[in-house]
Amino acid sequence: MSEPRVKIRATGVSKTYISPSGESVLALDGVDLEVRENEFLSIVGPSGCGKSTFLYLVAGVLDISGGGIHKDETPIRGPGPDRGLVFQHFALFPWRTVIGNICYGLEEQGVSRPERAERARELIGRVGLKGFENVYPNQLSGGMKQRVALARTLAYDPEVLLMDEPFGALDAQTRLLMQEELLDLWSEKKKTVIFITHDVREAVYLSDRVAVMTARPGRIKKIVQTRPPGSAAGRDHVETQEFVEKVNEIWSLVRDEVVIS
Amino acid sequence: MVAGAGRSGHLLGERRSPARALFLGKYSPLIYMVAAWELATATGFIPEMLLPRFSDVIVAWVRMMISGELLEHALSSLWREAAGFSSSVAFGITTGIAMARFRVLRDLFEPLLRLLFPLPKSALIPILIVWLGIGHLSKIAVIFLGCILPVIVSSFNGARGVDRHLIWSALIMGTGRRKLLWRVIIPGALPDILSGTRLALAVSFVLLVGSEMLAGNTGLGFLTYFLSEAGDLAGMFAAIFTLTLLGFLADRLYLRVMRRILIWQQEGQG
Numbered sequence: 001m002s003e004p005r006v007k008i009r010a011t012g013v014s015k016t017y018i019s020p021s022g023e024s025v026l027a028l029d030g031v032d033l034e035v036r037e038n039e040f041l042s043i044v045g046p047s048g049c050g051k052s053t054f055l056y057l058v059a060g061v062l063d064i065s066g067g068g069i070h071k072d073e074t075p076i077r078g079p080g081p082d083r084g085l086v087f088q089h090f091a092l093f094p095w096r097t098v099i100g101n102i103c104y105g106l107e108e109q110g111v112s113r114p115e116r117a118e119r120a121r122e123l124i125g126r127v128g129l130k131g132f133e134n135v136y137p138n139q140l141s142g143g144m145k146q147r148v149a150l151a152r153t154l155a156y157d158p159e160v161l162l163m164d165e166p167f168g169a170l171d172a173q174t175r176l177l178m179q180e181e182l183l184d185l186w187s188e189k190k191k192t193v194i195f196i197t198h199d200v201r202e203a204v205y206l207s208d209r210v211a212v213m214t215a216r217p218g219r220i221k222k223i224v225q226t227r228p229p230g231s232a233a234g235r236d237h238v239e240t241q242e243f244v245e246k247v248n249e250i251w252s253l254v255r256d257e258v259v260i261s
Numbered sequence: 262m263v264a265g266a267g268r269s270g271h272l273l274g275e276r277r278s279p280a281r282a283l284f285l286g287k288y289s290p291l292i293y294m295v296a297a298w299e300l301a302t303a304t305g306f307i308p309e310m311l312l313p314r315f316s317d318v319i320v321a322w323v324r325m326m327i328s329g330e331l332l333e334h335a336l337s338s339l340w341r342e343a344a345g346f347s348s349s350v351a352f353g354i355t356t357g358i359a360m361a362r363f364r365v366l367r368d369l370f371e372p373l374l375r376l377l378f379p380l381p382k383s384a385l386i387p388i389l390i391v392w393l394g395i396g397h398l399s400k401i402a403v404i405f406l407g408c409i410l411p412v413i414v415s416s417f418n419g420a421r422g423v424d425r426h427l428i429w430s431a432l433i434m435g436t437g438r439r440k441l442l443w444r445v446i447i448p449g450a451l452p453d454i455l456s457g458t459r460l461a462l463a464v465s466f467v468l469l470v471g472s473e474m475l476a477g478n479t480g481l482g483f484l485t486y487f488l489s490e491a492g493d494l495a496g497m498f499a500a501i502f503t504l505t506l507l508g509f510l511a512d513r514l515y516l517r518v519m520r521r522i523l524i525w526q527q528e529g530q531g
Contacts, residue, residue, distance in 0.1 A: 079429065081434055081435050091429070093427060093430075094525055094526070095448045095451070095525045105434035105435065109434075136524075156435075
C-alpha cells in the first residue's frame with residue numbers, strides 16, 4: 001500500500017516574538033507535523049499554546065524563527081493564494097459587498113469579469129447566500145459572514161485551507177450547521193485542511209486526525225487518528241461509542257496541558 | 262433575523278422623508294427664541310445699543326444682499342475657506358498615511374506634531390500676516406496650518422488601525438505591497454479620516470473669521486468687525502448670520518458626503 005503524499009511538512013518549527021513589554025517570548029518550540037494531501041487535520045491545545053501562530057506561519061503571513069515548513073517539498077516563503085486562510089472574526093472587507101468580497105481574490109488573480117461573476121454566483125448559491133449579493137458585511141449575522149469568508153476563500157481555489165477557529169464566534173446552532181456544510185464542501189472539493197479549534201468534539205467530528213499541542217511553548221504532543229482511513233465523514237458516527245472514546249482521549253490530553261498552563 | 266438585501270436599497274430614501282417632516286419640529290425652538298428676541302428688544306427690555314431688533318437684522322441682511330456687499334465678502338471668505346481646507350485635507354491625508362507606512366517619516370515628524378498639537382492655532386495669524394501680507398494668502402495659510410494636524414492625526418491613526426487580518430487576507434489573495442495601500446489601507450482608514458476632516462472643517466471657520474478680523478479689508482470676518490466698529494449692530498448681526506449659515510451648510514454637506522462614502526457602515530439587525 002502506498003503512503004499518502006505529504007502536502008505540508010513542518011520540521012522543528014519555532015517562533016519567537018517580542019511582547020509589547022519588550023521581552024522575547026518563545027511561542028513555538030520544535031513543532032514537527034506532516035499533513036497529508038486532502039487530509040482534514042485539526043489542531044487542539046490550551047489557549048495561548050501557539051496553534052494560531054503555527055497556522056499563520058503555514059500561511060506565510062508571519063516569519064518563521066527556526067526550522068522549516070514545506071508545501072509539496074518546496075519551502076514556504078510568504079503568503080500566497082495556494083493557501084487560503086479563514087479567520088475566527090471573518091476578516092471581510094467591510095467596504096465591499098458580499099459579491100465584492102467573494103470576487104476580491106479573483107480580481108487580484110486577473111480573472112476576467114464575466115468569469116468572476118460566474119464563479120461568484122455559483123459559490124453564492126453553494127453557501128446559501130442567494131439574495132445577499134449586494135449587502136455589506138455589517139448587515140449580516142456571524143454565520144452569514146463566515147459563509148461569505150468561506151466563499152471568498154473557495155473562490156480562488158486554494159490547495160490548502162487554513163482555518164483559525166472559524167466557528168468560534170458563532171452560536172451553537174449555527175456552528176453545528178456550518179460544521180456539516182464544511183464537511184460537505186470538503187468531501188466535494190477535496191482539499192487539504194488544517195483546522196484550529198478549542199472544541200474537542202468539533203475536532204473529532206470534522207477530522208481525519210487531531211494533533212494535540214502542549215502548553216506554551218507549543219509542540220505537538222500527540223496525534224490521534226479520529227477517522228479510520230477511507231471511511232466517510234459525516235454525522236453518522238457522532239455519539240457512537242468510538243466517537244465518545246476519541247473525544248475523551250483527546251480531552252484528557254488537552255486537560256493535562258490546560259492544567260500545566 | 263438578518264437584514265435583507267432590499268433594505269439597503271431604500272435606506273437613504275427612508276431617512277430622507279422623516280428628516281424633512283422633522284425639520285420644523287427639530288428647529289422649532291429657534292422660532293421661540295427669535296420671538297423672545299424680537300419681543301425683548303421691541304419693548305426696550307434689552308436696549309438696542311446692545312442687541313438690535315431681529316427684524317432690523319433681517320432688513321439689514323436684505324439691504325446688504327441687494328447692494329452686493331454681503332455676497333462680495335462671502336465669496337472672498339468662501340474662496341479662502343475652500344482653498345485652505347482642501348489643501349490641508351489633501352496634504353494632511355497624504356502625510357498621515359505616509360507616516361503610518363514609513364517609520365522614518367514618523368520619527369521625523371512626530372516630535373514636531375507633538376509640540377504643535379497643543380498650540381492654539383490662532384497664535385499663528387500675526388506671524389503669517391507678517392510673512393504673507395493681508396490678502397488671501399495669509400488666510401489660506403492660517404487655515405491650512407490650523408487644520409492639518411487633526412487631518413494628519415486621524416489619517417495616521419486610521420491607517421495604523423486597519424485590522425491586520427484584513428491586510429493578511431489581501432496579501433494571501435495576491436495583493437502586492439504597493440497596491441495594498443489603495444485596496445485595503447485607505448478604505449480601511451476612511452472612517453477615521455472622515456471624522457478627522459470634519460473636526461478640521463469646524464476649526465477652519467474659526468481661523469477664517471479670526472484671521473479676517475485681524476487684517477485685510479475683505480471677507481465676512483472683516484465685515485463683522487468693521488460694522489461693529491462702525492456701530493452698525495444690525496449689519497454686524499446680518500454678517501454673523503451669514504457666517505453661521507455658511508458653516509451650517511458646509512457641515513451638513515460634509516455629513517451627507519460622508520454618509521454616502523461610508524454607506525457600508527450602516528448596520529442591520531444581526
